[in-house]
Amino acid sequence: MRGHTTENTLRRSRARREHFAEDQLIELMEPDQLVTVTSAPVPRAVLTSRVRAVLWALRIFALLLTTMVIFTFISELT
Amino acid sequence: MTATESTRAPLALEDVVRSGDRARVVDARRGGKRWRLMWLLAGPGVLAMLGENDGPSMISYATDGARYGLGLFLPFIVILFGMSYRCQEMCMRVGAVTHRGYGELVLQRFGPLWGWFGAGDLILTNLITLVSEFVAIRVGLAYFHLGAPVAAALGLGLVVVTVSGRRYWRWERVVLALAVFNGLFLVAAIMVKPDVGSVGRAFTLSSGLPTGGLNTLLLLLTSTIGATVTPWMIFFQQSASVDKGMTSRDIRHGRLDTACGAALAAVFGCSALIAGSALAGRGGFTVEGFSGAGFPAALSSVSGRAVGTVFALGLIEAGALAILTISASTAYAAGECVGVSHSFNSSPRRAVLFHGANIATAMLAAAIILIPGAPLLQIALNANVLATVLAPVALIFVVMLANDRVLMGAFTNTRLTNVVAIAVIAFVAACGTAYGIDSFLQAVHLIGPSP
Numbered sequence: 001m002r003g004h005t006t007e008n009t010l011r012r013s014r015a016r017r018e019h020f021a022e023d024q025l026i027e028l029m030e031p032d033q034l035v036t037v038t039s040a041p042v043p044r045a046v047l048t049s050r051v052r053a054v055l056w057a058l059r060i061f062a063l064l065l066t067t068m069v070i071f072t073f074i075s076e077l078t
Numbered sequence: 079m080t081a082t083e084s085t086r087a088p089l090a091l092e093d094v095v096r097s098g099d100r101a102r103v104v105d106a107r108r109g110g111k112r113w114r115l116m117w118l119l120a121g122p123g124v125l126a127m128l129g130e131n132d133g134p135s136m137i138s139y140a141t142d143g144a145r146y147g148l149g150l151f152l153p154f155i156v157i158l159f160g161m162s163y164r165c166q167e168m169c170m171r172v173g174a175v176t177h178r179g180y181g182e183l184v185l186q187r188f189g190p191l192w193g194w195f196g197a198g199d200l201i202l203t204n205l206i207t208l209v210s211e212f213v214a215i216r217v218g219l220a221y222f223h224l225g226a227p228v229a230a231a232l233g234l235g236l237v238v239v240t241v242s243g244r245r246y247w248r249w250e251r252v253v254l255a256l257a258v259f260n261g262l263f264l265v266a267a268i269m270v271k272p273d274v275g276s277v278g279r280a281f282t283l284s285s286g287l288p289t290g291g292l293n294t295l296l297l298l299l300t301s302t303i304g305a306t307v308t309p310w311m312i313f314f315q316q317s318a319s320v321d322k323g324m325t326s327r328d329i330r331h332g333r334l335d336t337a338c339g340a341a342l343a344a345v346f347g348c349s350a351l352i353a354g355s356a357l358a359g360r361g362g363f364t365v366e367g368f369s370g371a372g373f374p375a376a377l378s379s380v381s382g383r384a385v386g387t388v389f390a391l392g393l394i395e396a397g398a399l400a401i402l403t404i405s406a407s408t409a410y411a412a413g414e415c416v417g418v419s420h421s422f423n424s425s426p427r428r429a430v431l432f433h434g435a436n437i438a439t440a441m442l443a444a445a446i447i448l449i450p451g452a453p454l455l456q457i458a459l460n461a462n463v464l465a466t467v468l469a470p471v472a473l474i475f476v477v478m479l480a481n482d483r484v485l486m487g488a489f490t491n492t493r494l495t496n497v498v499a500i501a502v503i504a505f506v507a508a509c510g511t512a513y514g515i516d517s518f519l520q521a522v523h524l525i526g527p528s529p
Contacts, residue, residue, distance in 0.1 A: 028100040030325050033177045035090040041186040042178070042485065058471050059195060065467040065510060068518035073460045075521040077453060
């Protein structure tokens with residue numbers, strides 16, 4: 001069903017832009033732009049312990065401040 | 079290398095629709111049609127920037143003006159949009175080079191924990207911000223004696239109508255058309271007949287720091303930062319650049335799009351402040367005094383009914399535009415983190431979560447504003463404060479992604495870009511921390527209120 005819809009859309013696209021054939025249309029895309037390629041995950045980065053520590057410090061900082069802001073907001077309301 | 083030169087992968091409907099959009103870009107580029115190319119590639123940058131000139135932001139700017147006059151805040155807004163450009167340019171570039179959204183890149187490259195933390199931050203700030211967008215529409219409509227149900231129906235209706243276009247291009251053009259009306263704040267600023275000399279002097283920073291309570295000043299500073307540098311903009315611009323089909327060849331135009339958006343947003347933001355400054359020193363307005371239909375009504379009584387009407391219409395537009403862009407950013411984040419289709423080019427049947435999240439978040443926010451007695455201005459100002467507090471974590475990942483040679487190849491950040499980006503993150507974090515700690519200590523009565 002999905003393949004059929006894709007085929008119909010391709011046909012309509014082709015009719016609208018006569019000077020762009022199907023292959024040319026797809027040629028306009030970069031290979032890693034296609035959905036099948038972007039669906040595959042990128043490799044996991046290796047983080048050094050220092051970078052991980054900085055990220056955790058930032059995360060804890062953000063959580064603490066968020067809690068403070070929400071607490072203040074609620075206490076202002078009450 | 080193009081897609082046909084590599085082994086052809088099976089095509090999704092999204093690919094076919096996007097290739098049609100790319101055909102027009104390539105056609106314009108080959109034909110040397112500069113303006114058409116700019117028109118075709120404009121969108122994500124302008125929408126991110128003008129989307130951030132949302133209801134709470136415009137109320138923050140106008141409150142700055144009403145409370146402190148032109149003074150410090152006018153040049154501050156311009157500097158902030160310069161900072162915002164630095165952050166958003168990185169998002170556009172990472173999106174154009176990797177063809178992946180911020181949420182999925184963080185999740186895949188740094189692990190699910192960081193990805194879900196980021197998505198959690200975004201959902202929290204987006205929900206609160208969306209509520210405040212509906213509040214802004216409600217404030218604007220209240221001026222015309224229309225109530226919260228109309229505001230909820232208007233915002234929600236817009237989301238449903240724009241999503242039903244089933245193409246990113248259509249969605250983008252409709253939202254861009256709406257964004258034009260952000261210029262209403264410029265009209266309001268001209269109508270209050272500001273002293274041009276005072277506006278000019280404000281940019282020389284000769285007025286120094288404004289007087290008033292430290293906590294209120296910090297609240298306004300932090301909420302003004304939150305009006306220009308926010309997590310949703312990061313998610314939105316990167317994902318929208320991907321959905322638009324931008325490639326590394328389009329980075330120059332992407333920068334121009336982002337710079338134009340920043341310039342327009344700065345002009346319209348300053349305009350809201352100038353319009354608000356008409357209230358400075360008149361009647362002892364307080365920050366809390368602008369709830370309900372306060373701002374347009376106050377402007378109407380001071381500068382005439384026409385100014386109040388234009389400002390009210392501006393607030394409705396600002397809220398409506400932001401509802402569309404913020405709902406979209408939530409939908410992109412949900413689709414990216416779960417790993418399912420997340421594009422306006424996908425049919426609702428194929429991208430259920432994307433389209434569902436887009437409408438559901440707007441629906442939830444609309445339901446919240448129907449609760450009577452909500453503290454309108456406090457919600458609006460605190461939405462931006464929360465965005466400021468959570469922005470540094472999101473920004474640090476943007477910098478890491480933009481420096482990732484495996485992903486970005488030759489398009490990684492320059493040394494200068496990194497220095498400026500880190501300075502921006504440090505500044506945003508410092509302001510958020512100062513306000514968070516000061517207001518918390520006051521709330522638990524460890525320090526007294528500022529003089």
